[in-house]
Amino acid sequence: MFPISDYKKATTIEEALALMAEDPGLRPIAGGTDILIKLHKGKPGYDRLVDIHDVAALSGIRLNDSGDIVIGPGTVFNQVIANELIQTHLPVLATALATIGGPQVRNMGTIGGNLCNGVPSADSAPALLVFNATVTLRSHTGVRQLLVADFFKGPGEVDLAPGELLTAITIPAADHRDHFGHYIKYAMRDAMDIATIGCAAAVAIEGDRLGDLRLAFGVAAPVPIRCPAAEAAAKGRPLDGELAERVAAAVLSDVRPRDSWRAAKDFRLQIIGELARRALRHAVMNAGGRLPCDRP
């Protein structure tokens, strides 16, 4: 049983926006896998809900005319994972989402909810960051579009105004073509856990050189981040034994991990450097290249 004091159900985006415009205290709930936990813990501010679970227009994945991948934020993890477009163009996102929770959570939780919850450990975030994904935010009065990188404001805090709803997650064609990625979740167990560190890498290879690296981390800073120093250190470098070490060293200036009872800062730094090496190595492999490295 949960202490829910008000509940409204929307079946269209417009209906949801109207309800939220009328009463900005209403919070949207889709899969509920985060909100019900907050209610269970007695966290205030989540007892008045507008249910968007059955809003059909928020769900589904399509390729638009420009070749961009458009993901409905209400699409549940397992649908994203199994989707043919994702499997073909963005397999790294499927890999990342498959690490979330367990089968029950992945059947209920949505990719949009994972972003809007705003936690640094959101497994969808690093994978979306390396593909320069954007979020479309609609309210009763207008629409705006933001990079996912700009959506995260702080731990548990996103750039979502009262009355605003996340209506689309878009991965531009130019950003997913020719880039191959990898995601590694480092957690204390292999299911039903949040990331201690999450790392996504995406690369483009040009001959025997690394044309481009995009590297992102979860739980390495107050919000999920891209790693400009590590990316710059790698861009255009030969695919040799030194590359992984350069990236692992440079990434330390990109990250600001916490020292907490969940994990100490020096331990997180060790894992961050190591995941950078391994994610890079696997992304290069996925791109058809080979990076000399003694790591698995």
Next chain:
Amino acid sequence: MAIGKNVPRVDAVAKVTGRARYTDDYHMPGMLHAGYVRSTIAHGRVTRIDTAQAAALPGVEAVYTFEDVPQTLFATAGHPYSLDPAHMDVADRLLLTGHVRYHGDEVAVVVARDRLTLQAAIAKVAVEYEPYPVMVEGAAALAEGAFEIHAGSRNRIGESRYQTGQDVDAALAAAPIRIESHYRSRIVQHCHIENHIALAYMDDLDQITIISSTQIPHIARRIVGEALGLPWGQIRVIKPYIGGGFGAKQDVVLEPMVAWLTRRLDGRPVQIDLSREECMIGTRIRHPFDIALRAGADEEGRLLAMDLDVISNSGAYASHGHSVAAAGGAKMRSLYPNAQVRYHAQTVYANIPAAGAMRAYGSPQVLFAVECAVEEAARRCGMDPLAFRLKNVVRPGDKDGLTGKPFLSCGLVECLEKGRALIGWDEKRAALAGGQDGPIRRGLGVACFSYASGTFPVCLEIAGARIILNQDGSVHVQVGATEIGQGSDTVVAQMAAETLGIPYEKVHVVSTQDTDVAPFDTGAYASRQAYVVSNAVKRAAEELKEKILAQAQYMTGIDSAALDLQGGAVVYVEAPERRVMLLGDLALASYYDKEHGGGQLTADVSLKTRTNAPTFGCTFVEVEVDIPLCRITIREICNVHDSGRILHPIMAAGQVQGGAAMGIGAALYEELLVDAESGWIYNNNLLDYKFPTPVDIPEIGWAFVETTEPTSGYGNKSLGEPPIISPPAAIRNALWDATGVKIDTLPLTPHRLFRHFKKAGLI
């Protein structure tokens, strides 16, 4: 014949079809919900408590604080009552307390008509505290002049020592190889699936009925009587199906409170259903141990002596008191009986949740220390750790160093040989002999254990069995032994079928214990039930069989000595294929013949067991260590057990796999984290307490070396707890083998590995 067969569990259908009724399935009209107001600090005194706002909420029936409850201290441990005052459990509990001793202690209780109102009301009780010094480690609580967590206790709950052999100090001094180390285990919790829950109501003005998820219904009855100052006969405890306990329900946790509440509330039904978060701090934990161990060996690989000095941290309340540390020490003695042993242990209070019974009861902590030290002795001798153990472990003919009693059944050497073959010890060892230097390395580990099959002679061992012949030739069996998921009812049915000579399907075991009618037995703990109940069931079955054959003699005129019962029919001893009559026909005549015959044929046995069979086994493991990621992966693991005769191979394998999985959890994953300064508990939930999931647990191999234990009704010995004991030391030894890094504190989490790898210069 039913023993040794994989018969279907008696409760399988009820459980998989969802028909089995657990405590929470017993809803009653008008049932009230009660819940605790828990302290937000680990040590202090309540200076002000304001319940007015909570009491004013619509739907709240009552709020009681520590000032309202009876001031009779009671003990909660699920031990048999002791006639010896010196051996009684420590009475240090009240129903609620104004002196809070751990983060989560119970200062008030709210009763409401529904659970949401209950939660809202609990949040509205305002409590202010005067803080006291917080001590989370046993050593701090033992310090001279430390603040007393229980007045007059000096923070000491108990102390014991024993010594075998002539002179441990001299043996250690003379030993060419000496080991001295300090081993520590941290807090783990049972994480049984069904949280603690109990319901109480009154049907008249005197009797209190309690339905509870308990391992120990008869003990719970007595303790509720003691806590409320009521005659024990006025308390009735019913144990329905239960979703696990692992020892956390070998303690009386909620029963006295629900009984007291229903009495205060005019007999209305009151339920307390703890949340997981409450269960993880407000019930029981496993005692963290600090063990200083010295050991000595000679260059030929003989273990000469061990000296253990143990501090067992019992947390805020005594619960099982010093018994856990004492039992762990006593049961270890059977493992290396030719080495001299000195064992000294103290149990202390500290400001952490109360520790109590947990699967294997002190042995995991003690044997972790012993098997780490033995590993070191072997390596210092330059010996294969397996060869060293084979040279030193107990063999048939060895005698207990303290009691002089010989070990009657003992297959540990065979277990080690079997495990050696199963894991391919020699081949794998040879393959690793060249050394490794990459980031990913492999290692092999082994560890042994000894355990017991009950609590005798420290405690009473008693079992009751009642068997009734039904009109249709089937039987009903009632036992006081409690099924808690381990398969106890099924093996009881197998035993009855075996001795009576009737088909297994004709035996109905009454799964529910109701203390008004169930035979007396102290319950599920100490891996005692199959061992202790075996003799009671066997004797009851023999008595009933005798009555049945006497009835057959009466009906046929054939001397009962010439008759036997086999396959549910009376047959000739000399010619079992010749059927004299079906048991159903005999039963009908016995019940309904107006002139003659035996009536309802029953046997009712209450039997005390005065033996205790040691049990043995070992774990073999191969690990892979990812050094840069500070992570251990188990590539292969198997447990091999001497548990006497195996009554039900599939259920026995299930016990081994479940126990070994829990051992792996304690070795690699689980630790309840307590802030060293404040006593604040960080992770009393299953997200942050990293209980391993099915994908984290590797396939667990198992094997048995079947011996026949002469003191047991069917040759069986304990198996419920033992599989948890040896995996942690085996894994730790394999980590050492792989990396050269020796870690003496559990669990071996990535956080801990990181510190040690860094210190060793590996990363």
